[in-house]
Amino acid sequence: MSRYANDTAAIEALVRPTEVHRDIYIDEDVFKLEMKHLFANTWVFVGHDSQTPNKGDYFTTEIGTQPVIMVRHSDDQIYVLHNRCPHKGTKIAIDRAGNTGKFFRCPYHAWSFKTNGCLLAIPLRKGYKDTGLEESHSVNGMAPVGAVKNYRGFVFARLAKDGIDFDTFFGNALSSIDNMVDRSPAGRLEVSGPPLRYMHRCNWKMLVENQTDTCHPMVAHESSAGTAIDLWEKMDKPEGTKTPMAMEVIAPFMSSYEFFENMGIRTWPNGHGHTGVHHSIHSDYSAIPGYFEQMVEAYGEEKARAILGESRHNTIYFPNIMIKGPIQQLRLFKPISAGRTLVESYIYRLVDAPDMLVERTAMYNRLINAPTSMVGHDDLEMYERAQEGLHSDGLEWVNVQRLYVEGEDFEDEAIENGTTERQMRNQFHAWTKYMTMSMDGGAR
């Protein structure tokens, strides 16, 4: 396949303790190996179960670059199937979402499948009599992915049949999902509307790294957040004017280095981690009337305070999602090629909580993550410049050294200064592990 295929040593040589090789971002062969190994061996986010509330509801997406269907079967369980007809390969579902009733029917020759993928019927089946169809792969129907786990509504899949189990892969990192879901008095989230879709001409890992990059906001976002603060201060307004929601959302992007240093970063094994251990850019949002009372009623005062006291900023679930508990948002970084990534930004409604919460979430999404947003433009400009700059032969290595300590052990949970690049190093450590896990004629 390439100079890196089945060459564990060559892959490992791309990651050094304090720097990584540019091929990780720009080499199409490395990208193909990521799709084959990294996205097969890890637990990858598929969708939220509120996207398929009823039996027969389905939703089409990709795991890495593999087209899949997430569907609710008649037993009420969520299945994740490869979106490919076992006859001649036609994609079964094309719509982004829909309801297929009791079965899928291939639009080419009308083979049909139960919503768990099992072959149901073939027209003129007698034409296969005595041909040995029973021995073919096709008779198994639409292939399911290796493993699926619905964790409190969030559906993850592992493409590989065998591998690390869900709980071991995520460990304590699941606490961020728990906190996000617990913010609903009913303990449940529901997706609210379609996701923003934003095309990035850069490598998917740049986006994931940027989620815990706390040294860029005050620089890159001066144009948006900085201008917002100036404009608001200069504006003629009556004494005691309440800060509008949009300003509460955008202004903290200009927080000082000290603010970000003190907020802390926590890392977990397998590449997961989060910013905002002690406080975050979400800490000082105004209280939403009635919400705390609902939470106290649901959980008791002590637990309610503990849930709302968490102010985690960005939690990375390796390899390719980020969630924001305090505003119920999930961003999915879908790899398309080494130099192209589709970003989908979802928002969730807290079931039984005041509507004003999802109003703020929707506003955050628009202001920060839309292809029409100012803050999003600031970031994308930097990624695209990096993607172009990495083709320069001036230097082949990318530096991720900030607050490095010799002998870092990523198998341990750690909390550090909020401007460390340890979480990026943690991701690259996991990257190497899951890239090479099934190389050398191993499990796959």
Added chain:
Amino acid sequence: MTFPSRDDLIDFVYDEARMLDDGRFDEWLALWKPDGMYWMPLDYNQQDAKHVTSLLHEDFFMIKLRVERFKGERTFSQKPKTRCHHVIQRPFIEEVDHEAGRFVTHTPFHYVETRLDDQTLLAANARHELELVDGALKIRLKRVDLLNCDAAFGNIQMFL
């Protein structure tokens, strides 16, 4: 202007687009009511601007912020600056309510944005809800529905 004629309404829409194409933002800002809203839905036929995401749903403060940012020295995504170009079809007059001083137009248009080597073409419909304020037409709501609102875009930098 006592009551705006059909031509006045049509001219308003054309002039507005021309101001954007020419980069005359201060004149353009003066077209807005202070409580005006600019809305670009994310979903085809979207009704709710608040509780689901839109591409844009911004008040006059945010509109002004965009203009300020556009001019800023450290606005790296605007080095070099984006240029835009509107080709608009003759607006339809949807509603005329002289008593309330309220007028609604519907305008299909094509929009081109260019920066560096890229050029993006978008097709859209604009709905202008206008009001007479001290004898002048002002924008209360501009809603822009992209034909491909559900597509994945790169940066869309300017106002449509």
